[in-house]
Amino acid sequence: MTRDAWIGVVFLAFAIVYWIAADGIRISPLDGPVTAAGLPKSLAYVLGTLAVLLILRSLALKRTKGGEPVRAADAAPPDDAERPALYRHLRALGMLAFGIGYLLVVPYVGYPLAIVCLMLGVAVYIGARFGAKTAAIAGLGGLFFYLLFVQILDIPLPEGIWPTLFGTLQG
Amino acid sequence: MTDGFGYAWQALTTTPAVFAAMGGVVWGILGGALPGISPSITMALLLPFTYSMEPITAIVLLASTYVGAEYGGSIPAILIRTPGTNSAAATAIDGYEMHKRGRGGEALGISLTSGVMGGLIGLVFLAGLTEPLAKVALVFTPPAYFALGILGISVIASLSEGSLIKGLMAGVFGLMVATVGTDPLSGVSRFTYGSPELLGGIPFILVMVGVFAVSELLVQASEPEWAKTGSVQTRMKLPSFKMHKKLLKPNLIGSGIGIFEGCMPGAGGTIASFMSYNEARRWSKHPEEFGKGSPEAIAAPEAANNAVASTALVPTLSFGIPGSNSTAVLLGGLLIHGLQPGPLLFEKHPDVIYGLFGGLFVANASMFIIGMLVLTPTIWLVNRPKPYLMAAIYALIFSGVYTIDHSLFDLTLVLIAGAAGYLMRQLGFPFLPLVLGLVLGYLIEANYRRSLLLTGGDHIVFLRDPVSLGLLLTALVFVIGSAWRDIRSARRKGAADKADGSAPA
Numbered sequence: 001m002t003r004d005a006w007i008g009v010v011f012l013a014f015a016i017v018y019w020i021a022a023d024g025i026r027i028s029p030l031d032g033p034v035t036a037a038g039l040p041k042s043l044a045y046v047l048g049t050l051a052v053l054l055i056l057r058s059l060a061l062k063r064t065k066g067g068e069p070v071r072a073a074d075a076a077p078p079d080d081a082e083r084p085a086l087y088r089h090l091r092a093l094g095m096l097a098f099g100i101g102y103l104l105v106v107p108y109v110g111y112p113l114a115i116v117c118l119m120l121g122v123a124v125y126i127g128a129r130f131g132a133k134t135a136a137i138a139g140l141g142g143l144f145f146y147l148l149f150v151q152i153l154d155i156p157l158p159e160g161i162w163p164t165l166f167g168t169l170q171g
Numbered sequence: 172m173t174d175g176f177g178y179a180w181q182a183l184t185t186t187p188a189v190f191a192a193m194g195g196v197v198w199g200i201l202g203g204a205l206p207g208i209s210p211s212i213t214m215a216l217l218l219p220f221t222y223s224m225e226p227i228t229a230i231v232l233l234a235s236t237y238v239g240a241e242y243g244g245s246i247p248a249i250l251i252r253t254p255g256t257n258s259a260a261a262t263a264i265d266g267y268e269m270h271k272r273g274r275g276g277e278a279l280g281i282s283l284t285s286g287v288m289g290g291l292i293g294l295v296f297l298a299g300l301t302e303p304l305a306k307v308a309l310v311f312t313p314p315a316y317f318a319l320g321i322l323g324i325s326v327i328a329s330l331s332e333g334s335l336i337k338g339l340m341a342g343v344f345g346l347m348v349a350t351v352g353t354d355p356l357s358g359v360s361r362f363t364y365g366s367p368e369l370l371g372g373i374p375f376i377l378v379m380v381g382v383f384a385v386s387e388l389l390v391q392a393s394e395p396e397w398a399k400t401g402s403v404q405t406r407m408k409l410p411s412f413k414m415h416k417k418l419l420k421p422n423l424i425g426s427g428i429g430i431f432e433g434c435m436p437g438a439g440g441t442i443a444s445f446m447s448y449n450e451a452r453r454w455s456k457h458p459e460e461f462g463k464g465s466p467e468a469i470a471a472p473e474a475a476n477n478a479v480a481s482t483a484l485v486p487t488l489s490f491g492i493p494g495s496n497s498t499a500v501l502l503g504g505l506l507i508h509g510l511q512p513g514p515l516l517f518e519k520h521p522d523v524i525y526g527l528f529g530g531l532f533v534a535n536a537s538m539f540i541i542g543m544l545v546l547t548p549t550i551w552l553v554n555r556p557k558p559y560l561m562a563a564i565y566a567l568i569f570s571g572v573y574t575i576d577h578s579l580f581d582l583t584l585v586l587i588a589g590a591a592g593y594l595m596r597q598l599g600f601p602f603l604p605l606v607l608g609l610v611l612g613y614l615i616e617a618n619y620r621r622s623l624l625l626t627g628g629d630h631i632v633f634l635r636d637p638v639s640l641g642l643l644l645t646a647l648v649f650v651i652g653s654a655w656r657d658i659r660s661a662r663r664k665g666a667a668d669k670a671d672g673s674a675p676a
Contacts, residue, residue: 026359033620036357118566124558126391
């Protein structure tokens with residue numbers, strides 16, 4: 001099966017699950033002729049139909065050996081012998097992991113430290129050499145964002161455990 | 172019109188709109204100059220900050236960013252043959268050739284002056300066309316508004332990159348995301364699964380930032396470092412009067428094409444810039460110079476893409492149907508401040524509309540000076556190592572998104588949207604239909620259900636209303652036309668493969 005056919009299968013499955021979830025939406029006495037579940041169910045039907053069309057289209061294209069018509073520049077980047085697709089996806093996953101890591105630690109270590117670590121980690125990950133220079137740039141960047149958001153814009157970014165910790169120590 | 176000037180003057184003199192215009196241009200130039208950071212990403216990065224601003228200031232800031240970014244993209248296009256924005260790709264062809272011959276400063280000057288001219292001409296059309304077109308929408312009933320939303324998604328899906336089916340799927344998916352939260356008509360919660368954060372729905376601003384900005388960062392994580400300008404010092408050289416005369420025709424060609432393409436949903440600056448490049452060559456006295464460093468080959472596309480930046484607002488402000496990613500972000504900015512595009516926007520908030528026109532005038536006019544002043548810092552920025560820039564943008568996204576609701580849950584949604592955007596890129600799904608579905612979701616559902624309330628559930632209302640019928644038929648024509656194009660293209664390719672015996676197994 002072609003890639004698009006698999007995409008169609010996944011979306012068809014999603015449409016079915018979505019319809020089931022929509023069917024569970026409560027009916028309200030305030031509903032009119034179309035309930036709150038009306039549009040979601042309709043969307044599930046439309047998505048399912050489009051998914052089937054995608055599957056049929058990709059199978060038809062494969063059968064006629066016409067290949068995928070391209071109406072504009074390819075949306076997906078071509079595989080590169082030097083940078084295979086798996087490499088690209090793993091790199092992207094790594095970038096995402098930095099974001100997830102930031103979300104996990106910021107409630108504990110606070111915004112200033114977390115943002116410095118994020119900038120340092122991402123810079124090294126993208127290609128900067130890990131060392132004093134990169135650490136200094138990350139530190140300055142973190143300081144800049146702290147001053148901009150916390151001091152100037154007065155946004156109450158997470159402080160972490162430090163106020164509680166220092167309060168306990170002082171107490 | 173006199174009232175319009177009055178509103179514009181008041182907006183410029185009593186609000187920070189002037190500073191927002193200039194600030195937006197600076198930010199846009201800097202963002203547009205960075206390869207991979209499109210105008211829509213540059214604007215999306217600002218969205219969280221516009222929450223606390225006055226509506227006029229916020230909208231002028233976003234629109235000016237678009238203006239600045241369209242020029243900013245030409246700087247790396249000329250200096251390192253790497254367009255900062257897609258619409259600067261045509262400029263890179265002759266701009267880099269001029270730079271190789273030591274005329275880089277002249278190329279930058281032509282790009283700047285042509286961009287200003289195209290932007291100002293486009294602005295005249297924007298101011299002249301928007302209100303009359305918006306008045307057309309006065310005859311719109313709920314069925315017509317529903318049909319308009321369907322038309323918007325259908326047109327964008329049929330004109331977007333990738334296949335029509337994928338475009339429509341992206342639009343439907345956007346509508347699905349828009350249904351998450353509390354049903355506005357009955358108060359029932361949908362797809363929240365007990366999460367209080369989802370009761371208010373998924374803010375489209377988070378999806379926009381994730382899909383545009385975060386997904387780009389994920390892609391850039393594996394892209395090689397872009398070329399640098401090195402230590403070459405480039406001073407901008409403005410065109411002489413003689414050169415201005417020579418460039419008048421390509422400037423007008425570019426502006427005209429940009430105005431037309433800007434008004435068409437889905438067309439955008441890239442198509443306009445290449446079309447104007449071709450037309451300028453066709454009408455040039457020296458077409459043989461194109462591709463070898465012709466000033467006309469820079470003037471036409473730059474005038475075009477800056478004219479687009481103004482006229483792309485016509486369908487956005489008149490009907491609330493954004494024609495490009497950038498205007499989708501601008502629409503998001505309007506909706507954040509409770510401003511629904513359409514004729515009522517002119518009636519209820521003329522100060523915002525004419526303030527926007529005034530702000531755009533300031534943005535285009537001031538770009539002339541700002542473009543010269545920020546050239547050196549822009550080149551410095553483009554020369555910064557990519558790791559530090561990417562780290563700074565990631566930090567800016569996380570910090571900026573938190574300012575909206577002070578919620579880490581929002582950051583989670585942004586990351587999810589970013590991952591989804593990355594997957595969409597890899598699988599060939601266009602972004603714009605998804606964003607449109609999300610932004611227009613409420614309009615479509617509310618008017619769909621309102622229409623059926625009026626008729627007791629009879630769907631024939633959508634066919635009885637002449638405007639609704641016309642719009643739905645137009646949507647059908649676009650979809651069928653696009654499908655037919657795809658089928659013909661596939662058949663042609665299949666025939667070509669069979670002819671040369673290179674068909675895949």
